[in-house]
Amino acid sequence: MKETRPSVGPTWRSVFYTALIYGGAALLFTLLGVLQGPTVAQIGTTRPADTIPGHLIELAVFGLLLAAVCIVGFGREGLPFVLLLPVLTLLLDIDHLPAYLGSAETIRPAHSLLFLAFVLAATAITIKALDTELVVASAFMTHMAIDTGLFAPWSPLSFQYIQLDPYRPIFAVGAVACAAAAGLVLRVRKMADNHGRGANNG
Numbered sequence: 001m002k003e004t005r006p007s008v009g010p011t012w013r014s015v016f017y018t019a020l021i022y023g024g025a026a027l028l029f030t031l032l033g034v035l036q037g038p039t040v041a042q043i044g045t046t047r048p049a050d051t052i053p054g055h056l057i058e059l060a061v062f063g064l065l066l067a068a069v070c071i072v073g074f075g076r077e078g079l080p081f082v083l084l085l086p087v088l089t090l091l092l093d094i095d096h097l098p099a100y101l102g103s104a105e106t107i108r109p110a111h112s113l114l115f116l117a118f119v120l121a122a123t124a125i126t127i128k129a130l131d132t133e134l135v136v137a138s139a140f141m142t143h144m145a146i147d148t149g150l151f152a153p154w155s156p157l158s159f160q161y162i163q164l165d166p167y168r169p170i171f172a173v174g175a176v177a178c179a180a181a182a183g184l185v186l187r188v189r190k191m192a193d194n195h196g197r198g199a200n201n202g
């Protein structure tokens, strides 16, 4: 009896849970920032309201572009990722919620390498699919490649803010590499699956 999921590709269900984990983790890091961040670090704001729609569109477009990179590797089975990548890319900004509500918060509490490590561990334990983890990493890095300004790479352990700009090219390369690797992982799994079927049939 095979324990793996019946489809070789991501399921809509796994994609839904991945988004739930990612959004939940971002809110958790936001809460930790509010609780743990020293008062001097509670200077997070939102960008000017008139620039928000443009920024969100930019994030979604880049998420979709990378999803296209995945689909080249995946074929039709990768369709759930075409939704997941832009959704996760956008979802990271949920950590601006306290500022939207007029409350003090740290700058970008979930735009943190520890956040990435946390969601990767959480998806590894629950979803158990390397391609999904690579898509999660790709979405996070896509967002970081587009953002500008300050972030705290070790939030919520440290709220030392540094400039994101010098690291944006690294995040951009990482985002494309992870999307391509996700496509490759699915392709290899598909080939192994076909091979298995062939062996079973003859």
Ligand SMILES: [Zn+2]
Residues within 6 Å of the ligand: 092, 093, 108, 111, 143, 147
């Ligand atoms: Zn952001």
